[in-house]
Amino acid sequence: MNPERIARFYQRFAQLLPSLPKYLGLRWHPFWQAVFGYWQVLEQSTDPTQRRQAYMALRTLLHDEYPELLELLSAQVSTLAASVMITGNVTESWTGANIFLNRSMAPAAPKPAPLVTRYTDITCPQRVWIGERRLPVVVGLTLRPARDSDAPPAAMQLTTDLPVEVRITAPNFAVLGPQARPLVVLPDQDSEPVVFYLQPQASGFTHISLDFVQGGRPLPTVLWAVEITREQVSPTTIRLSQLLEIEPAAPRPDLLLYVADDMHDGRPHLRMTLYEDGAEQGLGFAPLPLPGSLAGFMQRLYDSLAEWTDAAAGGPLFAGSNGIATLPKAVRQAGEQLWWELFPDDFKRHYAEKRQAWQGKTLLLVSDEPHIPWELVWPYAAGEWQDDQPWCLSLNLMRWLRRGEHVSGCRSPSLALTLNALACVAPISANLPSAQREQAFLHQWMMDHGVRDASPHQCSLGDVRGLAEAGGYDWLHVAAHGLPADPAAGVEQAGAILLDAGDPLTSDCFLGNGPQTHIAARRPGFFLNACHSGRQGQGLTSLSGWAPRLLAFGAGAVVAPLWTVSDRSALAFATSFYNHLPTDTVGDALRAARRQGIASGDPTWLAYSVFAHPQARVQVGDHHV
Numbered sequence: 001m002n003p004e005r006i007a008r009f010y011q012r013f014a015q016l017l018p019s020l021p022k023y024l025g026l027r028w029h030p031f032w033q034a035v036f037g038y039w040q041v042l043e044q045s046t047d048p049t050q051r052r053q054a055y056m057a058l059r060t061l062l063h064d065e066y067p068e069l070l071e072l073l074s075a076q077v078s079t080l081a082a083s084v085m086i087t088g089n090v091t092e093s094w095t096g097a098n099i100f101l102n103r104s105m106a107p108a109a110p111k112p113a114p115l116v117t118r119y120t121d122i123t124c125p126q127r128v129w130i131g132e133r134r135l136p137v138v139v140g141l142t143l144r145p146a147r148d149s150d151a152p153p154a155a156m157q158l159t160t161d162l163p164v165e166v167r168i169t170a171p172n173f174a175v176l177g178p179q180a181r182p183l184v185v186l187p188d189q190d191s192e193p194v195v196f197y198l199q200p201q202a203s204g205f206t207h208i209s210l211d212f213v214q215g216g217r218p219l220p221t222v223l224w225a226v227e228i229t230r231e232q233v234s235p236t237t238i239r240l241s242q243l244l245e246i247e248p249a250a251p252r253p254d255l256l257l258y259v260a261d262d263m264h265d266g267r268p269h270l271r272m273t274l275y276e277d278g279a280e281q282g283l284g285f286a287p288l289p290l291p292g293s294l295a296g297f298m299q300r301l302y303d304s305l306a307e308w309t310d311a312a313a314g315g316p317l318f319a320g321s322n323g324i325a326t327l328p329k330a331v332r333q334a335g336e337q338l339w340w341e342l343f344p345d346d347f348k349r350h351y352a353e354k355r356q357a358w359q360g361k362t363l364l365l366v367s368d369e370p371h372i373p374w375e376l377v378w379p380y381a382a383g384e385w386q387d388d389q390p391w392c393l394s395l396n397l398m399r400w401l402r403r404g405e406h407v408s409g410c411r412s413p414s415l416a417l418t419l420n421a422l423a424c425v426a427p428i429s430a431n432l433p434s435a436q437r438e439q440a441f442l443h444q445w446m447m448d449h450g451v452r453d454a455s456p457h458q459c460s461l462g463d464v465r466g467l468a469e470a471g472g473y474d475w476l477h478v479a480a481h482g483l484p485a486d487p488a489a490g491v492e493q494a495g496a497i498l499l500d501a502g503d504p505l506t507s508d509c510f511l512g513n514g515p516q517t518h519i520a521a522r523r524p525g526f527f528l529n530a531c532h533s534g535r536q537g538q539g540l541t542s543l544s545g546w547a548p549r550l551l552a553f554g555a556g557a558v559v560a561p562l563w564t565v566s567d568r569s570a571l572a573f574a575t576s577f578y579n580h581l582p583t584d585t586v587g588d589a590l591r592a593a594r595r596q597g598i599a600s601g602d603p604t605w606l607a608y609s610v611f612a613h614p615q616a617r618v619q620v621g622d623h624h625v
Helices: 003-044 048-065 067-087 090-105 294-311 329-342 345-358 433-449 461-470 513-522 547-553 567-580 586-599
Strands: 115-123 127-129 135-142 155-159 164-169 173-176 180-183 194-200 204-214 222-229 255-264 267-276 362-367 396-401 416-419 421-425 475-483 496-498 525-530 557-561 608-611 617-620
Touching (some): 003 048, 003 067, 048 067, 115 222, 135 180, 180 194, 396 547, 396 586, 421 433, 433 475, 433 567, 461 513, 513 547, 547 557, 586 608
Parallel strands (some): 255 362, 396 608, 421 475, 525 557
Antiparallel strands (some): 135 194, 164 204, 173 194, 255 267, 475 496
């Protein structure tokens, strides 16, 4: 069979296709399901045998079940040809074709199709080798958001009577085949996906975008970043759907920084993507190889921080409002080392341009890596400029953990938290005088704000497990010793908390149907103020056991120090934080506690990190502003 005849048939069918949903009415969906496979072969295949078989099968189907369409195709050809020959105007030819369409089919006018909600489901590359021959981008529409989509699912309001045109734009790629393809919206099932093929043309960072249009109505655009590398790599996918999702009613942070860690050529790398001022499009930066083992790098840093923190246990290292200027050099050097080692050059250049405008803005740092003390980051450019403060003061910095291999199931940070019932765990055997004063302060604070005391009667492991199982709290505060990991002593997790009778409390205590059901339903806050005096331990040197697990269970906020804090310092920080909580956002309460630590000569305000929405507010008992 002549290939040109098959090509002409495909072209005629393609011209007619946009009109078919309207004129076929209720018959459109069974028709499209029947012809879709043959249509894809004609559209995509270059194999002559496959195209001939698809052509014959499609003509047979039309002849047997849709003879009027086969007649219409022939009529369209003659009408179109005659019109073009007489008028030279292809547009007028469609008038003749549509007149024939109305006369030959004349179906009853279908009722307006109702709107349905569908979600984009996209499989796409994140890193590709420039030598790849072709890379598939698969696009579908689903009834529910697909958790394994490689680009953020976009919700769309669609009708089922018209196809959706999908158009791809891919700078630095060649699009192999049509740049636009139709997607059929099915009434009660996911659509059949369409596939675009791309071929890399130039190395570097770029963005791929998909534009969606139905019946001339623009729909949301989906966009993601791609790196084209000169070295050969296996294509990987970007799991944006597993990252953070802000609640619809919640204001977006001014700045949102995604940090991913991965392995490349046997070395760990950090990859950063920045979203500014609520923008949908993220700005990707070059991947940065880490200096050896990230865990080892962080442990050495925490050891250094613990030294100056322990030295402060007997008294302040500095005092007065000029505390920042008189911080120990080791502290500032640690912050500058984080800036130098962990941020790529293109991010540093971007920050240099924006640093003044960023002052005081909210920054939500979303990462699958909980160890790095981002609060301590102290930007500078040698010989040019330096920030006066670390990020935890120059920015309203909060954290969250992204959903992925390390943190499965993390929900969105809640904008509204509740504190009607507080449970305080302060073991007597900890021998921390300030921890007992902390418990007394919280008892009075609860009375002043109409908060119910849900504290266990004792602080043994059994009592705390009973509290976790029974629920009844929406905020849990711990004032105790923190333990370093010591498998020989039965402490498997760094950051275990020492209870009465020497029992270690870990996040495993909140594992199980009862505790997890309560956390998921109430979204409580957790303040883990585990502290030390002198050189008795390293404190919560890692949140790897606490924050990811509690957030995965559904916790609304987690507050904890990343390294050693003194007994006296922990009380001062907690007191300031809770005093500001009824009237301030969580982020503002945190910054107020830090600033009070500076003024009092307390050097450990830097140790605390908070996992929460920067603008979250807590409804405290009967008082809420």
